[in-house]
Amino acid sequence: xxxxxxxxxxxxxxxxxxxxxxxxxxxxxxxxxxxxxxxxxxxxxxxxxxxxxxxxxxxxxxxxxxxxxxxxxxxxxxxxxxxxxxxxxxxxxxxxxxxxxxxxxxxxxxxxxxxxxxxxxxxxxxxxxxxxxxxxxxxxxxxxxxxxxxxxxxxxxxxxxxxxxxxxxxxxxxxxxxxxxxxxxxxxxxxxxxxxxxxxxxxxxxxxxxxxxxxxxxxxxxxxxxxxxxxxxxxxxxxxxxxxxxxxxxxxxxxxxxxxxxxxxxxxxxxxxxxxxxxxxxxxxxxxxxxxxxxxxxxxxxxxxxxxxxxxxxxxxxxxxxxxxxxxxxxxxxxxxxxxxxxxxxxxxxxxxxxxxxxxxxxxxxxxxxxxxxxxxxxxxxxxxxxxxxxxxxxxxxxxxxxxxxxxxxxxxxxxxxxxxxx
Amino acid sequence: xxxxxxxxxxxxxxxxxxxxxxxxxxxxxxxxxxxxxxxxxxxxxxxxxxxxxxxxxxxxxxxxxxxxxxxxxxxxxxxxxxxxxxxxxxxxxxxxxxxxxxxxxxxxxxxxxxxxxxxxxxxxxxxxxxxxxxxxxxxxxxxxxxxxxxxxxxxxxxxxxxxxxx
Numbered sequence: 378x379x380x381x382x383x384x385x386x387x388x389x390x391x392x393x394x395x396x397x398x399x400x401x402x403x404x405x406x407x408x409x410x411x412x413x414x415x416x417x418x419x420x421x422x423x424x425x426x427x428x429x430x431x432x433x434x435x436x437x438x439x440x441x442x443x444x445x446x447x448x449x450x451x452x453x454x455x456x457x458x459x460x461x462x463x464x465x466x467x468x469x470x471x472x473x474x475x476x477x478x479x480x481x482x483x484x485x486x487x488x489x490x491x492x493x494x495x496x497x498x499x500x501x502x503x504x505x506x507x508x509x510x511x512x513x514x515x516x517x518x519x520x521x522x523x524x525x526x527x528x529x530x531x532x533x534x535x536x537x538x539x540x541x542x543x544x545x546x547x548x549x550x551x552x553x554x555x556x557x558x559x560x561x562x563x564x565x566x567x568x569x570x571x572x573x574x575x576x577x578x579x580x581x582x583x584x585x586x587x588x589x590x591x592x593x594x595x596x597x598x599x600x601x602x603x604x605x606x607x608x609x610x611x612x613x614x615x616x617x618x619x620x621x622x623x624x625x626x627x628x629x630x631x632x633x634x635x636x637x638x639x640x641x642x643x644x645x646x647x648x649x650x651x652x653x654x655x656x657x658x659x660x661x662x663x664x665x666x667x668x669x670x671x672x673x674x675x676x677x678x679x680x681x682x683x684x685x686x687x688x689x690x691x692x693x694x695x696x697x698x699x700x701x702x703x704x705x706x707x708x709x710x711x712x713x714x715x716x717x718x719x720x721x722x723x724x725x726x727x728x729x730x731x732x733x734x735x736x737x738x739x740x741x742x743x744x745x746x747x748x749x750x751x752x753x754x755x756x757x758x759x760x761x762x763x764x765x766x767x768x769x770x771x772x773x774x775x776x777x778x779x780x781x782x783x784x785x786x787x788x789x790x791x792x793x794x795x796x797x798x799x800x
Numbered sequence: 801x802x803x804x805x806x807x808x809x810x811x812x813x814x815x816x817x818x819x820x821x822x823x824x825x826x827x828x829x830x831x832x833x834x835x836x837x838x839x840x841x842x843x844x845x846x847x848x849x850x851x852x853x854x855x856x857x858x859x860x861x862x863x864x865x866x867x868x869x870x871x872x873x874x875x876x877x878x879x880x881x882x883x884x885x886x887x888x889x890x891x892x893x894x895x896x897x898x899x900x901x902x903x904x905x906x907x908x909x910x911x912x913x914x915x916x917x918x919x920x921x922x923x924x925x926x927x928x929x930x931x932x933x934x935x936x937x938x939x940x941x942x943x944x945x946x947x948x949x950x951x952x953x954x955x956x957x958x959x960x961x962x963x964x965x966x
Contacts, residue, residue, distance in 0.1 A: 735817075736865075737863065737864035737865060737868075738864075739839055739863075739864035739866075739925070739928065740808070740864050740865045740866070743804075743807065743922060743924070743925060744804060744808075747804045754839070755838065755839045755840065756839070756840045760840070763840065769839075769840045769841070769862050769863075770839055770840050798804075798808055798813070799813065799816075799865070
């Protein structure tokens with residue numbers, strides 16, 4: 378389904394929400410039932426890291442208790458068991474993002490490592506002096522700095538798709554950036570600092586006209602949207618497990634097989650080789666070519682379990698619920714005098730960034746914490762976004778499907794309290 | 801855990817709203833910049849040091865209430881201090897906010913600065929309170945900039961030890 382046009386329809390028809398039983402879903406997340414500073418925890422820092430449901434915790438624990446061994450190496454029982462679970466998780470990922478083949482899904486520690494992998498393995502091979510890489514103004518630092526490092530090394534140039542003051546990319550300007558020197562377009566699916574949902578399909582169509590591959594930073598996309606890499610027609614899609622209810626240390630680089638095959642290896646070491654002599658080594662086929670060393674087996678199996686969990690939800694209803702929360706929170710915070718919302722794109726998901734007049738976001742974060750509310754305060758690893766909006770930092774509430782309307786009410790009340798303390 | 805009002809005391813809120821000595825200092829002979837890259841806070845501390853004593857001290861920059869109030873009160877308490885006295889104050893302030901100086905038990909020169917004692921209960925805010933002080937020390941020592949990333953780990957050694965003992 379599309380995220381567009383949902384907010385108004387939900388506000389107009391509140392009964393749509395009733396189909397999603399948020400209280401039952403909350404019971405699946407043990408961490409949510411605790412108190413913080415004497416108050417029930419309100420966890421609104423999902424864009425930084427999402428919480429983990431019981432079945433993911435139990436799957437990881439079962440692996441460590443009963444199945445742990447190194448993978449792809451032993452002929453013994455446990456190694457086989459671990460390998461099966463690990464490769465099973467890869468197949469779950471394939472289905473989750475609708476990749477053509479499981480070997481197109483490389484396991485990495487998270488988005489940061491994933492983008493570094495592509496910047497290094499694709500960039501070292503295909504980017505040269507005078508070439509250009511296109512990113513957007515709203516990128517997370519992890520989708521800027523790896524490309525910047527590549528450009529420095531190669532004498533290439535980083536170009537930036539600008540955005541308007543609502544936080545929407547200017548696609549006409551994007552067209553003007555594309556040329557025969559462009560070697561990669563790297564953009565986020567959903568902005569972690571603004572909540573903007575970018576139209577990846579549109580970006581891919583325009584980039585492909587010039588034969589330029591498109592990498593999508595899916596850190597915020599995968600937890601919220603239904604991902605179909607074939608439908609998006611992107612060339613790389615990068616995922617962080619811990620942002621989609623899996624343990625830290627799990628993640629995926631999806632890449633089109635022919636691209637992955639044509640790229641240099643990334644890390645050298647065990648598992649990624651075919652033959653090794655002191656004169657020369659030859660490399661394994663994908664995905665092993667990019668998975669040197671013993672991976673985070675328990676975490677990646679946990680990612681598989683998180684996908685099982687998401688598949689067990691009605692994801693359309695979950696998304697509608699999130700959209701309704703975002704709309705409700707936007708309405709409530711906007712109504713408070715002195716609050717300014719940063720990021721007002723027409724197509725938004727999950728993230729509500731704001732500033733309060735004459736109050737620094739860090740002070741907002743500390744006072745909300747005393748109320749048991751977890752938000753993020755700072756530049757959200759997106760300093761160019763802060764520069765665009767001329768703020769040193771923002772406060773950011775970010776939602777998951779397990780958040781509730783009551784929690785939004787507590788957020789709004791706590792924001793009122795901040796204003797009272799500083800008045 | 802302390803009450804919120806212990807961190808955001810009226811005096812701190814007042815200094816945040818109306819920071820003292822909050823301007824550039826043309827006659828400064830020592831200047832340093834301080835950055836907290838984690839939150840984007842930055843400030844500049846200006847010193848005029850004569851005959852080994854701080855004659856004037858001012859600051860400019862942006863940051864949260866804790867960092868602004870800390871800088872503001874620091875400028876007030878440093879005026880007239882000689883280099884050694886300033887460094888003793890730095891040390892005492894720093895140890896207070898990381899929880900390694902008990903202001904009731906250990907004799908000290910902190911005076912009104914004791915108002916920042918509540919910061920010890922907010923480890924995430926220690927660098928906010930100490931940024932101005934680190935920057936002042938850098939200026940005094942003739943360094944041009946300081947960044948909180950180089951000021952040690954996010955929790956103090958005593959907090960880490962407490963955790964490791966559990």
